[in-house]
Amino acid sequence: MTTFPGGTRVEMIAGIPVSVDIRTPLPVRELTPLLDNAFAWLRWVETTFHPSREDSQIGRLNRGQTIEQVPELIEVLHRCDELSEATGGWFEARRDGVVDPSGYIKGWALERLSRALANTGAGDHRIDAGDxxxxxxxAAPGRPWEVGIRDPRTGLVRAVVAxxxxxxxTSGGSPVVDPRTGRRRTGVDAVTVIGPDLGVAxxxxxxxxxxxxxxxxxxxxxxxxxSPYQSMIIEGDGQEYATPGFAAHVAQPSLAG
Structure with missing residues (x-):
């Protein structure tokens, strides 16, 4: 049986490059359909939840049209309501009668995909979609994955999470609107949150x-x-604040990828 040390595929989903890097040694006949299914799932999420697509379920919901009773849609809307309550309304997927779960759906989709890959035997993987x-x-036998957290203004690595x-x-590098007032807010350049569920983070x-x-x-x-969610905040003046649990995940960068 021929095996090789995993494989990587990159495709454009919702206008951004998404990378799935599997390091578990698997036969080609297993790895290829895993990657095919991974991107089929991500494309389904895009066509179902993208608020700007007229044929998406979210788009139909916002126009008051009939929607399919998709279990994942009900799950996502319910979780968005819970997260709005947990953040005191600072995360809000419903505003002025319009539903937009964009601040949750990408993390949710990647979390679901990661669990599916692990359950099918591809337990060593890294999935990247924007931030x-x-x-x-x-990443290799006995070695953790390493991710550089960059300053959105300078591009310099502020920390390496292992x-x-x-x-x-990570949220940052673009204008942000106060969900309560609709006005643009300033003062924070970027926020990185780490934890066990990427959608919540x-x-x-x-x-x-x-x-x-x-x-x-x-x-x-x-x-x-x-909770197990830890944060690093880069403020507009360049100051950095990290919770103790975040600092516990920070390591010196290695030369390996």
């Missing part, structure tokens, strides 16, 4: 990016105490 990353297993099983979500990062530095620090500290 959302899901790590599982090992892990065998972690979701990493994605929503928390989105919320803290909108909060501004004072509220974001307080929310990060409180969340770190009561």
């Amino acid at each position: 959302d990353i899901r790590l599982r297993g090992s 892990a065998h099983d972690l979701g990493i979500a 994605d929503a928390y990062a989105t919320a803290m990016y909108a909060m501004g530095p004072v509220r974001a620090r307080r929310f990060a500290a409180e969340t770190a105490v009561r």
